[in-house]
Structures are given as C-alpha cells and as structure tokens.
Amino acid sequence: MPVDLARAAYCLLGLPFHSVDVAAAIVRIRQAIDTRETLILTTPNVNFAVACARYARFRDAVLDSHLLVADGMPLVWIARLLGVPIHERVAGSELFQRLRESAPGATGPVKVFFFGGPPGVADTACRTLNAEARGMVCVGWHSPGYGSIEDMSAPDVIDSINASRADFLVVALGAAKGQAWIQHNRARLAVPVISHLGAVVNFVAGTVSRAPRWMQRAGLEWLWRIKEEPGLWKRYRADGGALFKLLLTGVLPLAWQRWRRSPFKLRYGRWDRAVEHGTIVLRLQGTWLDENLEPLRLALSTLAGQPAPLRVDLSGVFDVDSAFVGSLLLLHGFRTSRGLPLAVSGAQGDVYRVLRWCGADFILQGAAAEKSALAGRH
Numbered sequence: 001m002p003v004d005l006a007r008a009a010y011c012l013l014g015l016p017f018h019s020v021d022v023a024a025a026i027v028r029i030r031q032a033i034d035t036r037e038t039l040i041l042t043t044p045n046v047n048f049a050v051a052c053a054r055y056a057r058f059r060d061a062v063l064d065s066h067l068l069v070a071d072g073m074p075l076v077w078i079a080r081l082l083g084v085p086i087h088e089r090v091a092g093s094e095l096f097q098r099l100r101e102s103a104p105g106a107t108g109p110v111k112v113f114f115f116g117g118p119p120g121v122a123d124t125a126c127r128t129l130n131a132e133a134r135g136m137v138c139v140g141w142h143s144p145g146y147g148s149i150e151d152m153s154a155p156d157v158i159d160s161i162n163a164s165r166a167d168f169l170v171v172a173l174g175a176a177k178g179q180a181w182i183q184h185n186r187a188r189l190a191v192p193v194i195s196h197l198g199a200v201v202n203f204v205a206g207t208v209s210r211a212p213r214w215m216q217r218a219g220l221e222w223l224w225r226i227k228e229e230p231g232l233w234k235r236y237r238a239d240g241g242a243l244f245k246l247l248l249t250g251v252l253p254l255a256w257q258r259w260r261r262s263p264f265k266l267r268y269g270r271w272d273r274a275v276e277h278g279t280i281v282l283r284l285q286g287t288w289l290d291e292n293l294e295p296l297r298l299a300l301s302t303l304a305g306q307p308a309p310l311r312v313d314l315s316g317v318f319d320v321d322s323a324f325v326g327s328l329l330l331l332h333g334f335r336t337s338r339g340l341p342l343a344v345s346g347a348q349g350d351v352y353r354v355l356r357w358c359g360a361d362f363i364l365q366g367a368a369a370e371k372s373a374l375a376g377r378h
Contacts, residue, residue, distance in 0.1 A: 005301035009326035010084040013049035014359025016326035032192045033167045040065045041195035043092035045072035050242040061179035063333025073219030092197040102135040114141040116172035117201040125204040140164040162190040171196040250357040279309040285316035290323035315346030
C-alpha cells in the first residue's frame with residue numbers, strides 16, 4: 001500500500017496525523033488484511049512527538065508510515081484548540097482490543113505475531129490470546145533480546161515471521177528501536193499490518209493492566225501507567241516539561257494566528273510545474289488552507305514517487321495552516337525514506353512562522369538560512 005498523500009493529514013507537534021476515529025482506523029486495518037497490502041500503523045503520543053523533535057532518524061522512521069493516529073488526549077486537546085478535525089484519541093491498545101473482541105472477519109480471525117517484549121511476556125501473551133475464542137489468534141512470537149537492529153533482522157528471524165502468515169505484526173522493542181526495526185525490514189516482511197505497540201504485549205499477557213476508561217478519557221492514563229510501572233515517572237516528567245515548552249513556543253502562537261485570520265480573506269491557491277536542469281519544480285502561490293488543499297494533495301501524490309529531484313517553491317505563498325504542513329511532512333517522509341531528493345524553499349514571513357510553530361521547519365532547504373525570512377515581505 002503506497003503512502004496516501006491524497007488523504008488529509010494535520011500537523012500537531014511536528015508530526016502529521018490523519019483525521020480518523022477508532023472505527024475508521026479499524027476499517028483501514030481490515031482492508032489491509034483482506035488485500036494483503038502493507039499498512040504501517042503508527043500511534044504517536046506526546047513522548048513520540050518530543051523524541052521526534054530531538055532525533056531526526058526517529059522522526060523520519062515515524063513519518064514513513066501509511067496511517068498515523070493520535071494516541072494521547074493532549075494531542076486531541078491541541079487539535080481542538082487549533083481547529084483540527086481530530087476528535088478522539090485512537091490508542092493502539094484500543095485498536096488491538098477492538099479487533100480482539102470482534103467477530104472474525106471474512107478471512108477468519110486476525111492472525112497476530114508478537115515480536116519483542118520482556119523475556120517470557122510474548123510467549124504468555126500468545127498463549128493467553130489462543131485461550132480465547134474471539135477475533136484474534138496468535139500464530140507466533142519471538143523475543144530477540146537486546147541486540148542490534150541487524151542482529152534482530154537476521155534472515156531466519158524474518159523468514160519465521162513470514163512463514164507464520166500473520167496478518168498483524170505487533171512490535172515491542174521500545175519506540176526508537178521498534179520504529180527503526182520496522183523501517184529496516186518493511187520491504188522484507190510479508191505481513192500486511194505492522195505496528196509498534198509496545199504496551200499491548202504486556203496488556204495481553206496480564207503483566208500490566210490498562211487504565212480504567214474514565215482515566216483514559218480524562219487524559220490521566222499516565223498516572224495509572226506510573227502506578228503499574230513506577231520507572232515511567234521520569235519519562236512523563238521530562239515529556240511534561242517538553243510539552244509545556246512546545247505549547248508556549250508553537251501551539252499558542254498557532255492558535256493566535258488562527259483566531260486573527262479573517263474569515264473574509266480571499267482563499268485561493270494555484271501552482272505551476274516545470275522541469276529545470278533535471279529537477280521538477282512545483283511553484284506554489286497564494287493561500288493553501290485545509291478547505292482548498294484537495295487538488296494540491298492529489299498533485300503531491302502524483303509527484304511523490306518521481307525519481308527526479310523535486311523542489312517545492314513557497315516564495316509565492318502567503319498563508320498556510322496545519323493541513324498544508326501535514327501534507328508537506330508526508331511528502332518529506334515518503335521521499336526521504338526512499339532516497340528521493342526533495343527541497344522545500346522560499347518560505348517567508350507568516351509561512352515560515354507557521355512551519356516553525358508547527359515544528360516542521362526542518363523540511364526547509366537551508367533551514368538555518370531561512371530564519372532570515374522572518375523579516376520577509378508578508
């Protein structure tokens with residue numbers, strides 16, 4: 001399944017999120033299982049966003065996903081503040097549980113393979129799942145220990161996963177290593193749905209219990225997780241401090257800009273495409289907001305896989321929003337992961353500010369030099 005650049009995505013804390021609820025995400029998962037097309041499902045939370053802002057390799061691995069859903073109430077609250085149509089938390093554990101409790105689909109129960117987790121936990125999770133007669137069955141597990149990505153990617157390991165004919169590969173190696181392992185092996189894996197869901201294997205095995213529903217809805221699941229795994233308090237403390245900084249330096253300025261944007265302002269956008277010295281140049285002009293982005297998303301989807309270098313020129317653009325930035329991030333992730341050259345240039349004034357407030361100014365060609373554009377004409 002190619003990355004769907006024509007699908008709307010919205011930038012929150014530097015990552016693009018698709019506007020789907022739990023039911024819609026499950027439909028996408030079942031479609032991938034039925035067609036045996038690869039679906040890399042990523043469920044970022046605040047910890048993911050903070051780590052992506054610090055580590056480019058982790059960020060690029062996360063961006064190289066087919067479906068990104070908001071797994072955290074702070075992300076949902078930020079979306080509401082910014083007017084982004086992400087209305088509910090879509091937790092990876094919730095998606096797994098819904099599939100587990102559902103009736104078998106057209107191809108039978110969802111076949112799951114657990115990869116990773118603490119010693120003995122994947123085995124316990126597999127046996128627990130198979131003791132039920134519901135919508136899932138475990139067809140294998142592997143605990144690779146604490147080796148390198150290369151050690152965990154040996155041919156016999158990949159062959160055992162593929163031989164299981166699993167529908168859903170649940171990876172549990174820690175966020176950074178898990179995403180890196182998926183990116184390293186995605187072309188070799190014959191499993192349609194692949195996702196790093198670190199806590200799921202513990203939930204299924206019963207070594208960690210899920211928070212009560214009311215705590216999940218209230219955004220207090222982190223308190224429950226600390227009760228279950230006391231060592232997590234340091235991570236949550238660090239993430240809380242980083243989130244506070246991101247709110248002050250990015251989210252609140254974006255909210256202010258949204259509130260001061262005139263509803264009567266003319267919204268138009270156009271582009272032209274040319275080839276200059278072997279480089280495809282897409283020159284954008286005007287305003288690009290969620291309401292008029294659909295034609296541009298289709299154009300980006302068409303250009304994404306072109307082997308020639310691609311440059312997106314923003315020098316004629318004077319207003320953008322998180323939906324526009326989300327589309328650029330998906331384009332960046334797609335081309336970067338495939339070694340296809342991409343340059344985004346010419347951002348000035350408010351356009352540069354939005355990219356910076358969104359945490360997406362890293363996509364700009366010569367990002368340090370672009371800071372001078374703050375004094376631009378817009």
